[in-house]
Amino acid sequence: MPALLALDLGTSSAKAALLDLEGRTLAGGSAEYPTRRTEGGGTEQDPAHWGRAARESIAQIxxxxxxxxxxCLTGQMQDLVLEGAAGAVRPAVLYTDQRAAAEAAQLREDLARDGMDWDHLAGNVQDASSCAAMARRLARHEPAALVSAHGLTFGPAGHLAHRLGAGLWCDATTAATTGLLEARTRSWSPAVARAAGLEAALLPRLTGALGEVVGRTGDSARDLLGLPAGIPLVLAPGDAGAAALGITGPAPGQDHASLGTSGWIASIRPAAPGTPPHGASHRLALGPGTELHISAVLAAGAAAAWARRAYLADLDATAADALLEAREREHGRGPTGLLVLPSLGGERFPVRDDTLRGAVLGLDAATGPRDLYAATLEGVAHALSHALDPADAGQVLPVVGGGAASAPWRRILADVTGRPVLHADSTDATLRGAALAGAEALGLDHRIAPLAAQGGELTAPDPSAAAAHAALRPAHRRLYATVAGAMR
Known part of the structure; x- marks a missing residue:
């Protein structure tokens, strides 16, 4: 039986899995890569590290x-990669980079002078994380790098496809995060490219399907990944889109949550071209006639990892869960009494604020380290809950990502959202979605079902705890404005 090799190049690691056409995982591997942080809010990664981690994860298979x-390739989106003849010209600027705020404001003003509303054109509110703003910043501070670039890609999946010989490509979901795509036409905007200082010839070709065969591995594949030449290359949607496919499938409907390094609430919905931007949430192109609605908090698993370092002497997640279990046995389920904003370096949802920082409200003399850790997990859950419609309170909420492995956190999420939380202990959802997109692109007869259709461990909300958290939700939402005002 044919098998599909799925590769997800995420925020901090490469993950690979070999799946058969029944959706069974035959083997897998993973490898991490570092992130470089700079003064002024810069975050960058060396694309050569992506390739090495990809090779290592595939070798484990x-x-x-x-x-x-x-x-089948997917990965983090909204990165700016300057492609040269033999690799990237400089480190990739990541989606979390906040150095281009001034350039974003200038882009907005320039487009407005020409009668264009950048947010409406792109279908999403634009800020410093826009790849168009990043490019304009590089044009100002590193003009030689931009001049030497032969083309652009917008994430590790596109970069790797290029290095493997497919040319310059970008999937529609990733393209919709860049600020360079016109939401109505799903084509690159010449006006935004000009304002960003980019020649149209630098922009990659766009895929038009959920997954598209963009080429075959060339002779470089053996050195780059340890793979032979001639393997079809499928560019799947970027990681959020691939995860949605892997969790709920391509049909519009169910919400799902992710507790990865960042976190989100997302759902696939019918496309609505020309609809004004929806506040701090994103609407991203997906397949023909559909789009992905996603409300993303910048720090979910990252906030939990920070809290373990800050409060629990750097305990690992398993040991920290044991503390939460003990706390729950003593106090039961319900709010800690603390309200936490998990915004460690700017925020995307429920507000767009590059300068927002975290906060803890409600400390008293009895507050201890495990209370603070539990409250941080509550804070992430509350941040995500602001994206959910209270009218859908009975709908099952599938949850994925590294944080979903924590049973105490799943209980917190169920209590805060008031929804039954489904944890499907199976293949990584993003890898599964990439494989599903690959099978569809190749026209294979497959039975790769989304995780939500396969069942899993269901965590029901505790009625009393859910009511208490619901009462706190308005106060948590107001806290964003309060903290922003205090910081100003």
């Missing part, structure tokens, strides 16, 4: 990876 029917 073994020789069976060489027989894959396709290599």
């Amino acid at each position: 073994g020789p069976s990876a060489h027989e894959a029917a396709a290599l």
Whole structure:
């Protein structure tokens, strides 16, 4: 039976899995890569590290990876990668980079002078994380790098496809995060590209389907990934889109939550071209006739990891869960009495604020380290809950990501949202979605079902705890404005 090799190049690591057409995971691997942080809010990664981590994760699968029917690529979105003849010209600017705030404001003003509303054109509110603003900043501070670029890609998946010989490509979901795509036409905007200082020839080709065969691995594949030449390359949607496919499938409907390094509430919905931007949430192109609605908090798993370092002497997640279990046995389920904003370096949802920082409200003399850790997890759950419609309180909420492995956190999420939380302990959802997109692109007869259709461990909300958290939700939402005002 043919198998599909799925590769997800995420925020901090590469993950690979070999899946058969029944959706079973035959083997997997992973490898991490570092992030470089600079003064002024800069975050960058070396694309060469992406390739090395990808090779290492595939090597853990073994020789069976060489027989894959396709290599299905997905990964983090909204990165700016300047492609040269032999690799990236400079480190990739990541989606979390906040150095281009001034350039974003200038872009907005320049487009407005020409009678264009940048947010409405792109379908989403634009800020310093826009790739157009990042490019304009590089044009100002590193003009030689931009001049030497042969083209642009907007994430590790597109970069790797280029290095493997497919040319310059971008999936529609990733393109919709860049600020350079016209939401109505799903084509690159010449006006925004000009304002950003980019030649149209630098922009990659766009895919038009959920997954598209963009080429085959070339001779470089053996050195880059340890794979033979001739394997079809499928560019799947960027990681948020691939995760949605892997969790709920391509049809519009169910919400899902992710507790990765960042976190989000997302759902696939019918496309609505020309609809004004929806506040701090994103509407991203997906397949023909559909789009992904996503409300993303910048720090979810990252906030939990910070809290373990700050409050629990750097305990690992398993040991920290044991403390939460003990606390729950003593106090039961319900609010800690603390309100936490988990915004460690700016925020995307429920507000867009590059300068917002975290806060803890409600400390008293009895507050201890495990209370502060539990409250941080509550804070992430409350931040996500602001994206959910209270009218859907009975709808099951599938949850994925590294944080979903924590049973105490799943209980907190269920109590805060008032929804039954489904944890499907199976293949990584993003890898599964990439494989599903690959199978569809190749026209294979497959039975790769989304995780939500397979069942899993269901965590019901505690009625009393859910009522108490619901009463706190308005205060938590007001806290964003209060903290922003105090910081100003």
